[in-house]
Structure formats: C-alpha cells, structure tokens
Amino acid sequence: MKLTIVYDNEAKEGLQKGWGFSCLIETGYNNILFDTGWDGHALLDNMEKLSIDPKSIDTLVLSHQHWDHIGGVTTFLNRNADVDLYVPSSFSANLKKEMATRINGKLYGMKDPGEICRNVYTTGELGDQTKEQALVLRSENDNYIVTGCAHPGMLAITEAASSFGNISGIFGGLHDSQEYGVFKDMQMIGAGHCTSHKDVIRKMYPDNFVKIFAGYTIEL
Secondary structure: OEEEEEEOOOEOOOOOOOOOOEEEEEOOOOEEEEOOOOOHHHHHHHHHHOOOOHHHOOEEEOOOOOHHHHOOHHHHHHHOOOOEEEEEOOOOHHHHHHHHHHOOOOEEEEOOOEEEEOOEEEOOOEOOOOOEOOEEEEOOOOEEEEEOOOOOOHHHHHHHHHHHOOEEEEEEEOOOOOOHHHHOOOOEEEEEOOOOOHHHHHHHOOOOEEEOOEOOEEEO
8 A cells, every 4th residue: 555645735846835735545446535735736736746647546535624625626626527535424515515516426425434445444524623534544464544634633533543453653634733642652653734743743753753745655
C-alpha cells in the first residue's frame, strides 16, 4: 500500500503548496483520493508533476465539510467523474445532492464505522460540532490512520480507529490536539496541514516524527 501527499501547507520544490490537505492511497486494488485541498487547479498540477493520472482514481473520500478539504472537488470531478464518493452523513443535503449529480458512481453518506474498500475503513462520523471521518489503512502487519483535520480530537479518532486493530501510525492534520499520549505506541507520526503543536510532538517523539508535505510518499 502506497500513500502520497498531494496537497499540503508545505510542498517539496516544484510542487504547489496551499492551505488544505489531500492524499492518494494506492492499495493495489483501489486508488483513493482523500480530500482535495482548497485549490483544485493546484491539486491537479501537483498530480501531473507526481505522475498521478486523475482518471486512475476510483474512490473519493471527504473528511469534513470545510473548504480547505473540499474546495478542489469540482475541479477534480471535471477531470474524473467516474468515482464513488464517501462523505460524512452530516454533509448538507444540498451539497450531497449537488455532488451526486457530478459523479457517475454512487455517493455514500457515512455515519458508522465500516469498510470503504478492501483494506480501507472509515472511523465513521465523529465529533459534536465539526463532524469528521478519518480513514484506517490496513497493511500486511499494521494499521495507519489518515486524518484531514482531527477536529473531533485525537483521543476520539484513535479510539474509533482502534476497533480495527492496533494503530502503528498516523498521517494528516492533527489540528490543535494536545492529547499527546495517544502517540506513545505509534511508530510513525506524520503531522501536517493544520497541526498547531507540531514542534511539541516532534520534541516528544523525535524518533517517530515524520515531516510530511506535498510530494511526500511512503510504502506502508
């Protein structure tokens, strides 16, 4: 299983950076785009430079209804509408209706934990105010979390993700979470996008901290 950060606040030389997050997950069975950042043109430009064909993506998953995670949806779907789309069930009815008209696949409103596709699971919709779903990736020996912003809090996300097995790592935006103890048994902590306390996490877990950015890729 391969994970590539396509859009982030930071980017390697030659790629565009911007406020938001998006990553590609290649499982060997499905190609999943998780979030789209806010600028769809930057998203597609980064994909081109990373040799990612938008039409190779068969599944689009959106973490939550904030512009920096769904702003690029229309631009992406104009390039590839042949996807199934998974969103938290709390997405507004009008937005779900609009998105459903733009895809050739099916739209699923996710409320409970469950399978997205082989070896990829959603935590289900979490949080009291900002509703958000995260993904759990099941590799051969370990499970990893991919999160957009972690608005529900890291404790809630890791508890939900742990129902699928032991969590070995996390990638994505961790917002302003100060629940640092959830990382103590993780082998990889890829804190990006909106993570407010990145330096604290790096100092607490220097051997496990991973700097992520648009262009970062890892085989899980």
